[in-house]
Amino acid sequence: MKDRIQITLKPLWYNNRKLVAIDFHNNESVKEYINSLEGVRYSNIYKTHYVIYRSNIINELFNYFRAKKWFVDYSAFKENNSKPKREVNYRENYKLPPLKDESLKELKSFGKWLLQKRFSKNTVHTYVEVTGLFIRYMELKQISTISSRSVEQFNYDFIFSTKKSVSYQNQCISGIKQFIAFKKLTIENIDIKRPNKDKKLPTVLSKLEVKSILDATKNLKHKTLLSLVYSAGLRIGEALNIRPDDIDTERGLIHIRSAKGRKDRYTLLAPSLVPLLQAYLNHYTPKHFLFEGRNGETYTQVSARQVLKKALRLAGIKKYATLHTLRHSFATHLLEGGTDIRYIQELLGHNSPKTTMIYTHVSSTNLSKIKNPFDNL
Structure with a gap:
């Protein structure tokens, strides 16, 4: 039968x-x-x-x-057929189990594998972290093998339902895909589309606000760091990786090595910054990196963020700003000063001029030329 x-x-x-x-x-x-x-x-x-x-x-x-x-x-x-069950609020109730020793060892090997592929330290840290969350999620759901469905479930439960940012979602997808490659797995239908990032305009500080931040910073190292980030339009990771011999005072240039995309470039060294920079070098005598923490190690990004946070408070600036805001402000002020956008692209190290074009939307110079119809009423 x-x-x-x-x-x-x-x-x-x-x-x-x-x-x-x-x-x-x-x-x-x-x-x-x-x-x-x-x-x-x-x-x-x-x-x-x-x-x-x-x-x-x-x-x-x-x-x-x-x-x-x-x-x-x-x-x-059968139960409550007419009404869908209340979705779990993962932000409040979602607790992932700790990683097992075997998974910790595998993640460590994964990190070394990423470094050998020449990913940046920040990217390696992010990919290992998000992959660890994915492994813990699989443990919670008692999923034994990685599949396109398990990745989709993680994406929905842990990222979409908890309203994580689009950037974080893209990082998770990229990290998990690299982990799949690391494990040499062949998974069908793993083509998970990344959502487009929100097209938000960057926050920009005025020149007066930048000046007030620098004036409020009395510590020599802190003042030099913030001044350099703004005057050269640097990402904070680039600023903290600069070595003393990367500063070319004769040519008025700073050599940025292995920046985003593993590209080298030159950016501006402001002449008015040289005396401050020289005073800093004479006082701190850094050996390996221009900005060093304890025991000659690289100054941490956490410490750098705290420096700006304190400066904003002392300057009385309520506007939300990060270290990257100084870079945005540098680019916008150059554009407002009449610098060709192609040069700004080179100084910032952008691959595409489209990335640099965003500053045309926040520049007050172009907007100030528009005649407001309200004035003709």
Whole structure:
């Protein structure tokens, strides 16, 4: 006697839309019968047939399959069928288990593998961190193997539902894909599309605000650091990796080595910054890096952020600003001063002029030339 065919109906959520998943044991005749059903589709991500949920759909499906005298399990819809279950607030209740020793060793090897591929230290740290979260998520959900579906589940539960930023989501996807390559896994349908970043305009400080920040900073090292970041339009990682011999006072240039994309470039050394820089070098005599912490190690980004935070408070500036805001301000002030945007692109180390063009949207020079119709009323 043949085993009775069973059809299982389960709720499935995708992009905040409720679906009905139709699960069954692999059988070609059953598959044909399901595919002949109006509105049925197949999900490559969840590896299941489904239809869009609507009122009375469970009853329709039950009758459709019972016509073949198949057993239909729809118990997942019996409780509170008319109202979807409240989604878990992962931000409050989502606690991942700690990493096991075996996973910690694997992540350490993964980090070394990324370094050998010449990823930056920041990127390696981020990829290892997000991959660790993914492994812990799999442990929580008792998922034994990495698949496109497990990555999609993690993306939805841990990133989308908790309203993480688009940038963080892209970092997670990139990190997990690198981990899959590290483990030499072949996973079908892993083409997870990255969402486009929000096109937000950067915060820009006025020249007066920048001056007030520098004037409020009395510590010689702190003042030199903030002055250099602004006057050369540096990313903070670039500023902290500068060595004393990268400063060319005769040519008025600073050599930025292995910046984003592992590219070298030259940027400006402001003549008025040279006396301050020389006083700093004479007092601190750094050996390896221009800005050093304890024991000659690189000055940390955390410490640099604290320097700016204190300067903003002392200067009485309420506007939200980061160290990258100084870089944005440098570029905007150059544009307002009439510098060709192609030169600004070179100084900032942008690959595409499109990236640099964003500063045309925050420059007050172009906007000030527009005649406001209110003035003609």
